[in-house]
Amino acid sequence: MSLLRVAGLAKRFGANEVLRGLDLEVKQGERIAILGASGSGKSTLLRCLNFMEMPTAGLIELDGKALGRESKSGERVYRENELTRVRQRVGMVFQQFNLFPHMTAIGNVMEGLRTVRRMPAAEARTRAQAELARVGLADKADHYPAHLSGGQKQRVAIARALAMDPELLLFDEPTSALDPELVGEVLGVIHALAEEGRTMLLVTHELGFAYHVATRVIFLADGAIHESGTPDEVLKNPRKERTRAFLASHKQYSL
């Protein structure tokens, strides 16, 4: 059974149709890299999956259970506490980190455990310390985000998401805001998570990383899946013209 199933997902911002009836199935342990030009709907897709944006239409199933219910007028409506439960199961890492600047690194990682899970402070601290150690930041626990580098901030953000034991991890361009020399440390952490067999969706422009780490690659265009397949199929032997053009523009200045 799939962990996540999306059917006919559509999202419109006013007159702007960003997603137009997108279908997607994610099985346990899959790692899906999502590629696409800017404006193709990659980020919006991720943000709809944990309801940071409310889908205009379509169905999202988690563990075989459809989320929300049909209203009389035929559209799906969601209760706020159902969505907060879904967000606990679907972790998200953002391009801009979105760390809480008034809390230390360990405070950031503990926050979900304390406020959402209501875990006792000592237990939450132990757990948070373990997550920081996992991303290689055990010694930065008491630093405030302002005193961390971009790569360190993003690793704290990953630890913060991991602390909630998510069944699915969403990465929204996690290295796009980083200086080039800091990209590697963040990709290294994501790679380690991949090797643990975690299920993840990753929007990225790092084609090499996608090739090595993803089990499947999806190319989005015009708010729908344009091409999908193994990394070899999509990145090395794309069938569709637009996928080829996208890859060519990316490779133009590669070594």
Place this chain on the structure above:
Amino acid sequence: MDHHWDFASVFANTDALLVGAAGTLRIFAICLVLGLSLGLVVGLGRYAHSKWAYLPATAFVEFFRNTPVLVQILWFYFAMPILLPFEISPLAAASLGISLNSAAFSAEIYRGGIQSIERGQWDGARALGMGWGQAMRRIILPQAVKRMLPALTNRAIEIFKMSTLASAVAYVELLQQGKLIASLNFNPIEAYTAVAVIFFIFLWPLVQFTYVLERRLKRDE
């Protein structure tokens, strides 16, 4: 015109001024707590998406911002008891007027402060599974209050000065006592000068504190 300054008649009434200062501090404390906490509720209402919160909060802010506090105090003291079957003390009437007015002004400070927090902070909080209230309490407000502190301190200074309006309903505070001393001793120059000086002594450190706050906040950025 020459005036022979003589503060002896003021010093002879030190006890009356102390009673007045106590009255001023009491109404200040009441209005500060009531005004700023009610202002938070109204400010959250102004920020909320639900029209059931937004519309009443907006009506409240517009009404109390656009009517003079003195008129409100006089209305609560003289008009309300005719309409409602209970008496109201000068302290209650004045506190009500000043608190509601301060709530309206501070509500706009809270709303502005909350709106100034980047959307990414909401994203980060909600992605962990926090509800609106949890995100507001744990993530948004602590950051917003820091930015609002200089404006809120200015509000506190305004409340302190507005407390003199309570003398209009004969509440015993500094100005009321000054008036009393002036009329009993025929020394309005000394009496009102003394009242002004006492207010200055209270308020000057508070104003200095806002300067320090503003400088510190700038340094953190």
